Amino acid sequence: MTGTPPDAGGAVLTVHEPMTRLTASAEGCSIVTRGLTKRFRGGQVAVNDLDLAVPRGSVFGFLGPNGSGKTTTIRMLLGLIAPTSGGWELLGTPMPGGAAGVLPRVGALVEGPAFYPYLSGEANLRRYDAADPSADPRTANARIGLALERVGLAAAARKRYRAYSLGMRQRLAIAATLLGPRELLVLDEPTNGLDPQGTREVRGLIKEVAAEGTTVFVSSHLLAEVEHMCSHLAVMRTGRLVAQGPISGFRELRAGGAVRIRVESPDTAEAAAVLAALGLEGIRAGDAEVSAELGDAAPERICAALVADGVAVRGLAVQRPSLEDVFVGLTGEGFDVDG
Missing domain, CATH: 3.30.70.100 (Alpha-Beta Plaits)
Structure with a gap:
């Protein structure tokens, strides 16, 4: 069964338990999914009938315990794997048919950064930039320098990647997503494995990018991470969407406990x-x-x-119930609360 996603611009939290279908407009969204489903061999259902609406200009937290289907959803959104059924749009364009025109406007970090260890941070970004057919090689130096400066790595640009700390590696990965003008950033666990200082640095960078008008879609299992930086949330449980809406709605749900x-x-x-x-x-x-x-x-x-x-x-x-209590009530599972 498929349906139309809820109105992403509304102020109401939608709790999908039992699953409900709302017939409101999803205009003004950077990401829309309708009945998106992924079944793997053996009958395993990783994502089940997902209706998602991500407002333009939001910092959207995609939250759920490990194994809830977050990364599989992201891989489908970016065309890395094909869904079993359902459809989706990025930046108002139906996918996967519009991928060639849309993906250059999307920056993505999925399942951790991958760089050449013996090359410098700058040299690694140069290879990323050269692989983009839409990038003008005449302005490569300016783009790479700006991206490194934005993530605070200008001073370490010539240092080899293998000498980078984990936090520096995550920041370099985000720099790779910012080499061109992006309307949408999709970040899968961007603070995974970082110490508290590194987490704060990445969180601050995401807020800065969002303040410039870019929609940021952040997958995480860290409750503190999304609570401190996100304007909207969606919660997954075993492949199903159980709630989505502005973070204020989740706080009101907590207050009503x-x-x-x-x-x-x-x-x-x-x-x-x-x-x-x-x-x-x-x-x-x-x-x-x-x-x-x-x-x-x-x-x-x-x-x-x-x-x-x-x-x-x-x-x-x-x-009073904590926000963690609300999420445990929605998913039946615990969340890591340390960001």
């Missing part, structure tokens, strides 16, 4: 009895700790009731 109050006390039985008497639900008692759904109760009233009943209160805290 159950808020709990946690009481640290050696008197767990007595504390649980007080919470029950106050009408709180979802009471859970553990080792020196009791929690319950807060509901409409005031935390200060709960604290006063516990003390008045002689319960020794060592600590009291209000706990």
Whole structure:
């Protein structure tokens, strides 16, 4: 079954569980997919009936646990593998028929950078640039110098690639995607394996490129990475799209979750009895700790009731669901939260 993707410009989060079909316009999108599906030999379904809408000018986070179908989707979008069924558009052009005209306007980093280790960063970019039939060789030096400067590698341009740190290698890979004017960047796990400093550098570069009007499509399994830089998100689970929309919608979903109050006390039985008497639900008692759904109760009233009943209160805290809790609820799996 296929359908029309949701309106990417809207402010509403679309949760596709159970799978729903919205019949709104996907105009103004850099990427649109309709029922995109990939089955491999043996019947394995890597991507199942994907309807995706990526607004122009957005930083779009494509999020999901490892093995959820993110890289397979990207490889189909770029024409590296053929889908089993479904269709897609890049920059308003149906694919794969329009690949020759569209792909020169798209920069991509898929499954890590590949460079010659004994060549310098500049020499590697020169080979990338020469392989682009649309690039003017007379302006190659200017393009390569600008790309290296943008990613902060101008000073290391003549250093051999094998001497680059992992962060420098990732930045050089992004420089290769920026050798020409790009309307769309597709980055598959661009901060994979980086230390916190390298991650911040790449994140800042992506924000800078997006501020210039380029749409950036970023695949990741790192929650902190996409939360800090993305304007829109899509969440995958075992090949299916389970939610997509502006990141504000995911934050609202988090805010709508159950808020709990946690009481640290050696008197767990007595504390649980007080919470029950106050009408709180979802009471859970553990080792020196009791929690319950807060509901409409005031935390200060709960604290006063516990003390008045002689319960020794060592600590009291209000706990709201994290964004990680939202994603685990959507996918049933954990995410790496360290960026």
